[in-house]
Amino acid sequence: MKQVPGRKVGIKDVADRADVAVSTVSHVLNGTAPISPEVRARVLEAAGTLGYLAKRREKATIAVLRSVMLAVPSDTLPHNEYNLYSWTLLSRLMRECERRSIRVVPVEVDQPNFSGSELIAQARAAEVDGILLLNDDRRELLQEIAGSGIPAVLMNGEDQEMQIDSVTPGNRFAARYATNWLIEQGHRNIMHLTWEGRSTIRRRRDGFLDAFRANNLSLETAYVHHAEGYLPDLGGAAIERWIAKHEGLGGITAIFCAADNLALGAMTALRNAGYAMPRDVSVVGFDGVALGEFTAPSLTTVSVPLDHMGTAALHLLEQRITNANAALPAHRLELGCRLTIRGSVRTLP
Structure with missing residues (x-):
């Protein structure tokens, strides 16, 4: 089947490409019936090739996550030559939130007399779906966030007590x-x-x-x-x-x-x-x-992988919101890094 530019791809298109019934595609994508590995692989390949899986995932994301509170240290906000790490991470995150139409409520967590309880109060007042916390892994702050019941993800930090989800480089x-x-x-x-x-x-x-x-x-x-x-x-x-x-x-x-x-x-x-x-x-x-x-x-x-850290954090937040009643343990996600070899190293004889 040849895809027509501009036309929305539907479940019938996936069925035609995989040469199966529409009901079979539905069972594969929703896990509602046992399907042979060969047929399942064929359906998933067709759905991926046509872009149906990405559209379905994106649609679910928008429905689940509507607004987040972005809690950051103040020195990460201005763009200068010394905070490129945090600034790059945040700019990619903001771009992803804009793409998904997720409302972002920023707050600076290192202001005088600012506590975990103040962060929680502002999150409740703003009626956000979750909290994204950057860099700040103070034990007391993480404990208050965990105790609030508001879904939260720590970015570029470690929760030593594993009370909330976190994503960090390996x-x-x-x-x-x-x-x-x-x-x-x-x-x-x-x-x-x-x-x-x-x-x-x-x-x-x-x-x-x-x-x-x-x-x-x-x-x-x-x-x-x-x-x-x-x-x-x-x-x-x-x-x-x-x-x-x-x-x-x-x-x-x-x-x-x-x-x-x-x-x-x-x-x-x-x-x-x-x-x-x-x-x-x-x-x-x-x-x-x-x-x-x-x-x-x-x-x-x-x-x-600064381009992926914010997206991974949003995904963890979505999982936490979707499974709010499942009492899931906290997840700590570590992203792989790569070595970029340039001219500053020589091999010794």
Whole structure:
């Protein structure tokens, strides 16, 4: 069957393409009768090819989720070169909400005297279907949200008590993968440049150390070095302290940074100290924000799927609303990251 542009695809079109009865398509899509695996596969393939599955899913989404409260720290709202991670995540989320006609009610959670009870009160007053919380994984705040009974999803954070749903990058696995790749390139003396951040940042440190253990390498050459924060100038200052203390690089051949911001600052400090990258030292970032493409050399980094995190959070929220009476356990969804290899790393002989 040839699809006519502009014409709505219906269940009969799926049946014709799969060469089955309309009732068979209905049973497959609704799970109302046993169907052979061969016929089921044929129906699903036809429905997917014609775009019927996507339209059906989209229609159900709009019906389930009409409005959300978006609770964010204030420093994520302005668009600047230092908060590209959160800003990119939020812009993709807002675009998806606009596409689905989901009303968004923003609120800043780090205002003076703002508590979990205030957030809950505002959510009830706005009559939202659920709450999306970004970055803020304070235990007391999560407990109050969980106790309210309002469906909620934490984005880019960890609920240590698993009381509400959450979606986050697979920080530990991605850091292990990146460090393991550095080890495969011949690096053994590697610095992990990080800061005392939230648990999501500590997971990146954990993954860094995991890679050394997995390769039976001594942790004595896995150097964890702390900056005072995640901004580029603080990353640069940390590298300057290291160079001054060791009167050089101290034997390290690679630096794996817990954020691209740190990597940008580290590269500036290294360049100012007379070191060439990657000839003298290799550098890897984490986040995959756009600035890494324009550094010299271009920055190898762990790219986080920011385009998908908001969509995944909305999906978790929909599941929670749809199964409101099922007492489902909290879900923690970790999204896979990928290593974007550019020019800032060299293979050792």
